[in-house]
Amino acid sequence: MPQFPGATAARDEADYAVVGAPLDISTTFQPGTRFGPERVRRFARTFDDYDHRTAHAFTDLAVHDAGDVRAWDDAAEYLDFLEARLADLHADGTLPLLVGGEHTVSVAGVRAADPDVFLALDAHLDLRADYDGNSLSHATVTRHALDVADEVVIVGARTGSAAEWDRAAEADVTVVSPEAVADWSPDFDGSVYLSVDIDGADPAFAPGTGTMEPFGLTPREMRSVVQTVAPDCVGFDLVEVNDRDDGQAAALGGKLLRRFVYEHADGA
Numbered sequence: 001m002p003q004f005p006g007a008t009a010a011r012d013e014a015d016y017a018v019v020g021a022p023l024d025i026s027t028t029f030q031p032g033t034r035f036g037p038e039r040v041r042r043f044a045r046t047f048d049d050y051d052h053r054t055a056h057a058f059t060d061l062a063v064h065d066a067g068d069v070r071a072w073d074d075a076a077e078y079l080d081f082l083e084a085r086l087a088d089l090h091a092d093g094t095l096p097l098l099v100g101g102e103h104t105v106s107v108a109g110v111r112a113a114d115p116d117v118f119l120a121l122d123a124h125l126d127l128r129a130d131y132d133g134n135s136l137s138h139a140t141v142t143r144h145a146l147d148v149a150d151e152v153v154i155v156g157a158r159t160g161s162a163a164e165w166d167r168a169a170e171a172d173v174t175v176v177s178p179e180a181v182a183d184w185s186p187d188f189d190g191s192v193y194l195s196v197d198i199d200g201a202d203p204a205f206a207p208g209t210g211t212m213e214p215f216g217l218t219p220r221e222m223r224s225v226v227q228t229v230a231p232d233c234v235g236f237d238l239v240e241v242n243d244r245d246d247g248q249a250a251a252l253g254g255k256l257l258r259r260f261v262y263e264h265a266d267g268a
Contacts, residue, residue: 005044006058006258007065015061016261017089018097020068021082021105025075026137027210032242033102036250037068039208040099040238043247044254051258054266058258061265064094071101075136079108086112090234095264097257100239102210103138106195110145113235116190118145119153121200121222123213125160125175127167138210138240141195146172149193155181155225156200156217181221186228193235194226196256198249206252208245219252223259230260231267 004018011017020037027033049057066089069082082105086096090112098109103126110118120126120142131137136144142152155176160168168175176184199209202216230236238253 002041003065004041004063005047006049007063008059009062009064011064011066013062014064014094015265016063016097017094018063018065018099019086019089020099021071021101021108022068023071023075023078023101023105025073025102026104026131026134027102028131028139030210030242030244032244033100033210033240034071035243036101036239036241037099039243039247039250040241040254040257043250044258047255047258051262054262056262056265058261061261063261075104079104079136082108083111096235097261098237099257100237100241103141103195103197103239104136106141106237106239107136107144109195109235109237110148110193113193115149115193115234117151117153117188117192118142118149118195119155119192119229120195120197121155121217121225122195122197123156123158123199123216124211125154125157125164125168127160127164127173150190155184158215159213178215178217181217181225188229188232191234192229192232194229194233194260196222196226196238196253197240198238198253199240201252206245206249208242208247208249209240210242222256226256226259227263230263233260233264236260
């Protein structure tokens with residue numbers, strides 16, 4: 001499998017490591033997230049190395065591509081294994097850049113990073129206790145994040161069950177609607193884990209995802225959130241990219257991943 005473009009650092013010299021997690025077992029509409037890591041790498045090939053905003057070259061930021069952690073059909077076992085791989089990176093002082101795969105892989109990412117705040121760019125609340133009897137579904141990720149983080153912020157959410165909206169009304173959850181993002185100023189106390197679910201974008205910009213939800217975020221709004229929170233982050237993931245478009249979702253996701261690295265490195 002080709003490397004993420006610009007991820008040229010050796011493992012023992014890396015400040016960041018791209019880790020593919022092609023889990024694709026609980027998608028409820030359009031499957032294909034198993035192809036997400038490969039497509040994100042492929043559609044990042046055309047990006048320039050130099051970033052004018054931060055004056056950084058991506059190839060100078062010590063990014064390593066650790067390849068994919070091959071998925072299998074036991075989600076609980078896979079998440080435990082993935083968490084251990086990510087925890088090893090954290091122990092070495094390397095920040096994982098987790099690329100899914102369905103959103104369920106974020107559970108491993110959050111557990112390994114142990115943040116104070118879980119922030120998700122997401123169309124869905126993902127606060128279900130289970131979905132169709134499955135407690136390790138992509139629709140339960142934010143609920144699991146609350147087992148680790150003290151606070152959850154869901155940016156771009158515009159749909160959920162009645163029970164999810166009731167849970168979101170509690171003090172440890174903040175929902176920022178797409179309409180409110182432009183005027184929202186993040187104010188966090190502690191470390192942040194950033195999860196970018198590509199379906200947070202309006203499907204006009206990123207149709208290659210499992211469960212499209214109209215009236216979403218623009219790419220510029222997503223970039224603005226990434227730029228703002230990246231310096232405070234201890235973990236990052238990009239999830240729910242599939243192969244059901246001409247590369248729009250993968251290109252947007254890859255660009256947001258690179259923006260995260262530029263901004264995190266600049267704030268270090």
